[in-house]
Amino acid sequence: MAELRETNEAEMAELRGAHEAEMAELRETNEAEMAELRESHEARIAELRESGEALVAELRESADAKDRRIAELRKSAEAKEGRLAELEESAGAHRRTSEDLARQIERLNAELESALHEKELSRNSIAALEKALQSSDDKTLQLSRRLEEKESELAQLGTDLSSVRGQLEARESAMADSEKQIASLENALEAKLAAFAEERDVFEKQQAELDREQSAEIEKLKSELQYQQGKLNRYAQQREQSLGEIERLRSKVAKRGDAVRELQSQISSIMMQRASRDNEISLLKDKLRAVEAGLRNARPADTTTLSSQAPEPEESSLEEAIRRSLENETGGNGGTSLDELEHKDSHHEPGTQSAPALEPAPARSDEGDFVVYFDESSDGLPEKEMKKIDRCARSFKQSGRKMELTVIGFAGPEGSANYTESLSARRADSVRQRLLERGVPQNKISVQSAGQDRRFQDWKARRVELVMAPRAVAESVN
16 A cells, blocks of 8 residues: 555656646746737837828828928919909909919819818828728737736636645545546546637637738728828829919019000000190290280280271180290100000010100299109208209299199119109108108199109119199199
């Protein structure tokens, strides 16, 4: 019996050692496999997260770039609309050009709408990416839960083994029963190991399916990214084309604006020429009437009776004679009419003159035209020019109530178009303030801003012209 017990104890020790070694090997292999699975799964999850975050960042950057581009296009469209409104107010003859610009703006608005639609698509793709990342996170949580369940099962197996050891130590006397129990426990362990192997196979299959799904999602995202990049390239080409068209339209608008400004300067010079001639005619009429009155007063009484019987010359014939004499003095050239001016394409090239420039008339109190000159880029009145304004104010107050005074400001090549426009307006306003200080009524003064005078490139352009004329002539000049 002692020998049997010793042999049984030796066999039980060997069986225990072999079983414990197998269990340790199984635990080590399971732990190594689980660690490898965790590391590979965590690496894949990290890669997916990094790629998803990079894709989301790229899509957000592209959406921000589209937003900035849309804001720029809106600003350019608003600037074009403002420029179109100014062109419609200043020149009604260029309606066809404004209609073309309106069509361009509509096309730009359509491009803006398409860009907004692409932005919404990019936002939807970003939301889909975020959902995919959330689903992958859920799957990783499920896998971690399964791993925890497997670890709990391994712990349960360890407790079962400890209980088996206690039973073996407690029942050493009943060898047959202990052998049966050991056989049953071995069968149970084999069944559990087989079940664990099956579960591991299922887990590997699920992991492979998850990898395939993630690779398919990555391929889909790559295709979507390629599609979005193609769209962005097409949009960039369309944007370059629209920018080229906008630059061409800007050059056309600038050319038309120069032509309109030249028309305005020539019309103002023609109206000033007509006003000065009407002043000369009225002055000549006054002189002729004074001469006739002096002649009538100097004649004897007997001749006055004879001359009273003769018909007096009509005023209309007198005006025609004065106009003929003026035309003969100027060589029969009465200037360019407004009708002829409308049919001309261009008056002269920038920087050249097709006809002799109309020089400003000198400051003469008998004709009523005065010219006040300014320093470069300045609207302050020089001391010597203030005397001209004072003389003009005195002669205007002596001329009577039916006269009006037109103040026209000019500027030279002293800056941009907007700067020269404001500078000419400030110069005219300085002269107007001086006239008001010298007692000229405000309702008798009209102020005009002619901007840059392209006829002159020197000090002659930096001036303000004072035109004194009857009310009807002043209204025609305005």
